[in-house]
Amino acid sequence: MRVDHRSLREFTSRCLLAVGVSTKDATVVADVLVAADLRGVDSHGVARLRRYVDGVRDGAIRPDARTTVLAETAATVALDAGNGLGQPASCTAVDMAIAKGVETGVGMATVRRSNHFGIAGYYALRAASRGLFAIVGTNASPQVAPTNGAAPMFGTNPLAVAFPTDADRPFVFDAATSVVPRGRLERLHREGGDMRAGWAVDPNGESTTDIPRVVDGLKARAGYALLPLGGLGESHGGHKGYGLATVVELFCGPLAGARWGRHVYGAEGAGLGHFFLCGQVAALTTVADFQAEANQMFDELRASPKARGQDRVLIAGEREHETEQQRLATGIPLRPAVVTDLARIADQCGVVPLGPMPMSRSGLGAHGENTDEGD
Amino acid sequence: MRVDHRSLREFTSRCLLAVGVSTKDATVVADVLVAADLRGVDSHGVARLRRYVDGVRDGAIRPDARTTVLAETAATVALDAGNGLGQPASCTAVDMAIAKGVETGVGMATVRRSNHFGIAGYYALRAASRGLFAIVGTNASPQVAPTNGAAPMFGTNPLAVAFPTDADRPFVFDAATSVVPRGRLERLHREGGDMRAGWAVDPNGESTTDIPRVVDGLKARAGYALLPLGGLGESHGGHKGYGLATVVELFCGPLAGARWGRHVYGAEGAGLGHFFLCGQVAALTTVADFQAEANQMFDELRASPKARGQDRVLIAGEREHETEQQRLATGIPLRPAVVTDLARIADQCGVVPLGPMPMSRSGLGAHGENTDEGD
Numbered sequence: 207m208r209v210d211h212r213s214l215r216e217f218t219s220r221c222l223l224a225v226g227v228s229t230k231d232a233t234v235v236a237d238v239l240v241a242a243d244l245r246g247v248d249s250h251g252v253a254r255l256r257r258y259v260d261g262v263r264d265g266a267i268r269p270d271a272r273t274t275v276l277a278e279t280a281a282t283v284a285l286d287a288g289n290g291l292g293q294p295a296s297c298t299a300v301d302m303a304i305a306k307g308v309e310t311g312v313g314m315a316t317v318r319r320s321n322h323f324g325i326a327g328y329y330a331l332r333a334a335s336r337g338l339f340a341i342v343g344t345n346a347s348p349q350v351a352p353t354n355g356a357a358p359m360f361g362t363n364p365l366a367v368a369f370p371t372d373a374d375r376p377f378v379f380d381a382a383t384s385v386v387p388r389g390r391l392e393r394l395h396r397e398g399g400d401m402r403a404g405w406a407v408d409p410n411g412e413s414t415t416d417i418p419r420v421v422d423g424l425k426a427r428a429g430y431a432l433l434p435l436g437g438l439g440e441s442h443g444g445h446k447g448y449g450l451a452t453v454v455e456l457f458c459g460p461l462a463g464a465r466w467g468r469h470v471y472g473a474e475g476a477g478l479g480h481f482f483l484c485g486q487v488a489a490l491t492t493v494a495d496f497q498a499e500a501n502q503m504f505d506e507l508r509a510s511p512k513a514r515g516q517d518r519v520l521i522a523g524e525r526e527h528e529t530e531q532q533r534l535a536t537g538i539p540l541r542p543a544v545v546t547d548l549a550r551i552a553d554q555c556g557v558v559p560l561g562p563m564p565m566s567r568s569g570l571g572a573h574g575e576n577t578d579e580g581d
Numbered sequence: 582m583r584v585d586h587r588s589l590r591e592f593t594s595r596c597l598l599a600v601g602v603s604t605k606d607a608t609v610v611a612d613v614l615v616a617a618d619l620r621g622v623d624s625h626g627v628a629r630l631r632r633y634v635d636g637v638r639d640g641a642i643r644p645d646a647r648t649t650v651l652a653e654t655a656a657t658v659a660l661d662a663g664n665g666l667g668q669p670a671s672c673t674a675v676d677m678a679i680a681k682g683v684e685t686g687v688g689m690a691t692v693r694r695s696n697h698f699g700i701a702g703y704y705a706l707r708a709a710s711r712g713l714f715a716i717v718g719t720n721a722s723p724q725v726a727p728t729n730g731a732a733p734m735f736g737t738n739p740l741a742v743a744f745p746t747d748a749d750r751p752f753v754f755d756a757a758t759s760v761v762p763r764g765r766l767e768r769l770h771r772e773g774g775d776m777r778a779g780w781a782v783d784p785n786g787e788s789t790t791d792i793p794r795v796v797d798g799l800k801a802r803a804g805y806a807l808l809p810l811g812g813l814g815e816s817h818g819g820h821k822g823y824g825l826a827t828v829v830e831l832f833c834g835p836l837a838g839a840r841w842g843r844h845v846y847g848a849e850g851a852g853l854g855h856f857f858l859c860g861q862v863a864a865l866t867t868v869a870d871f872q873a874e875a876n877q878m879f880d881e882l883r884a885s886p887k888a889r890g891q892d893r894v895l896i897a898g899e900r901e902h903e904t905e906q907q908r909l910a911t912g913i914p915l916r917p918a919v920v921t922d923l924a925r926i927a928d929q930c931g932v933v934p935l936g937p938m939p940m941s942r943s944g945l946g947a948h949g950e951n952t953d954e955g956d
């Protein structure tokens with residue numbers, strides 16, 4: 207089914223409202239989830255709504271949590287999300303880091319006792335849309351083995367970096383520090399694709415391409431693990447990916463005062479941590495010079511010689527931006543399993559179910575409820 | 582030949598003094614170079630002295646340059662190295678970022694019109710030794726192809742991150758954003774080892790393991806290129822390594838107001854850029870909590886299940902720390918080619934040549950000049 211992004215945002219927000227989340231927080235969470243769907247990061251979009259709704263209903267996520275300030279300096283702030291939803295706390299955090307960046311040149315915020323915050327790129331782009339560059343990271347449930355290890359010790363620990371290189375199209379890098387995210391394996395498993403050697407290890411720490419076992423083994427925490435960027439061992443730099451994952455874990459765990467490694471998602475809640483670092487371009491150079499040089503760099507990359515069989519050199523975030531432009535115009539395609547799950551959530555929450563986007567009005571911003579066209 | 586680190590530092594410093602570098606700057610450069618040799622990063626140690634001495638003699642590096650402040654806010658400073666040596670400018674920069682970090686919570690410095698600054702980890706560790714965490718990066722001469730590309734567009738753009746996890750043994754991640762650095766290929770070429778598929782591409786952008794061609798092709802800028810971390814294409818995350826390289830280039834080039842990509846090492850000098858971001862642990866959590874949690878994390882990683890055939894899970898920087906302890910005690914092994922080159926530099930500069938470390942006094946800190954033992 208293909209749905210209009212505004213309908214999807216409204217639907218998501220209503221479901222969260224129904225389980226006791228405030229209007230303000232529900233709006234924020236819906237915006238972050240739908241931003242992922244718009245950018246083609248479907249694993250981090252409304253496909254996650256089930257976990258949020260269930261988390262609130264079973265008490266693991268507190269819908270009434272308030273984000274509190276634990277410590278503050280001119281350029282830094284340490285926040286406690288009170289086991290609430292990750293998105294509202296993270297928006298508060300990045301907005302404070304932005305304000306401090308505007309005031310002092312660079313600002314930083316950390317968050318502890320938080321939950322899944324969606325795509326890291328959302329917050330980096332939020333800073334870029336206000337003219338700041340940003341570095342954002344989060345830890346996550348353990349799925350990645352250290353180099354020479356045979357057990358999941360770290361999350362996929364994504365890192366996002368954005369720069370305000372262009373008002374309409376800022377640069378954004380947003381990537382897990384593992385070779386592939388678990389969502390990619392699940393999609394291949396579902397769609398019948400093959401996984402590659404060097405993506406994951408079995409409980410002996412040996413590379414495996416047995417996709418059903420890896421997918422089930424990760425879910426069951428049965429000793430299977432993803433590999434860090436760079437793959438198995440050190441021959442292709444796996445220790446670098448592992449090092450990057452450790453860096454993200456140190457920022458988000460010990461430095462933020464949050465849980466880390468295997469201690470996340472314990473009895474007292476997820477206890478995740480995030481960090482947000484925002485700086486002013488104008489503090490270091492002129493904005494005009496920065497943008498001119500950055501865009502010339504991108505142009506030179508695009509125009510550079512291509513590998514045989516390739517016709518394009520992309521810039522980080524470019525593909526996601528193109529997907530977003532397309533999905534804003536023609537709607538967001540949702541997988542049947544996600545549509546079914548959203549219908550169940552609607553039923554459980556007493557919310558009007560989501561309808562497909564009317565194909566004839568797709569370019570006109572129609573909401574699309576109560577029609578049944580689309581895929 | 583095995584030399585004492587103090588002798589090597591003194592020798593290096595004297596050579597630089599002889600070509601017109603000030604005592605203060607020569608001491609700084611010697612300390613950074615020998616730090617690399619101590620940590621086992623031989624490609625970034627005194628093996629580079631030739632380039633520095635020649636650079637100063639032929640006018641590409643100005644020995645009398647002063648680092649000037651271009652712009653300053655409470656938490657940031659933009660510096661101009663005036664085409665001088667990278668190390669003195671970088672020490673000034675990281676020290677200012679540290680001072681700003683202590684004052685406001687987090688501080689940042691950028692440097693433009695600079696030269697090779699040695700190992701990025703040196704500056705990150707300098708911040709950690711004063712109790713701050715740090716992120717450091719630099720751009721470099723173009724050697725790395727973008728994903729789907731067939732030409733070197735970025736340097737190996739290393740990124741270093743340190744945390745003051747322990748007074749004697751801080752955490753430090755320091756890695757090129759390419760799969761392997763060029764120095765690794767040169768060593769394999771010299772020693773007769775093999776390179777692996779996915780490390781480098783030929784001028785068609787296809788993976789190659791023809792080590793003499795790659796080494797020569799990189800040196801001659803003949804279209805050969807290293808691959809970003811993650812390797813060829815996107816299947817193993819090569820686009821993530823390329824994205825990280827782009828991030829480092831944006832910080833060090835457009836944001837620092839320095840040259841970037843193919844424009845470094847032009848007629849007016851290298852024009853390299855660096856950035857240094859330093860933050861206070863105490864601004865965000867208590868130092869005791871931070872250190873206890875970080876060290877527990879490291880202990881859990883070390884104790885985690887090992888892959889079959891492996892007996893150790895390491896922490897980033899651990900191997901380099903062990904090499905440093907060993908080389909402090911037993912001296913730094915220099916390759917014959919480096920020894921020969923240093924002897925030539927000594928001759929050209931009119932400096933007393935470097936001698937091997939006296940084996941019998943190796944643990945006692947003897948200087949070792951004018952002896953001829955050792956390997």
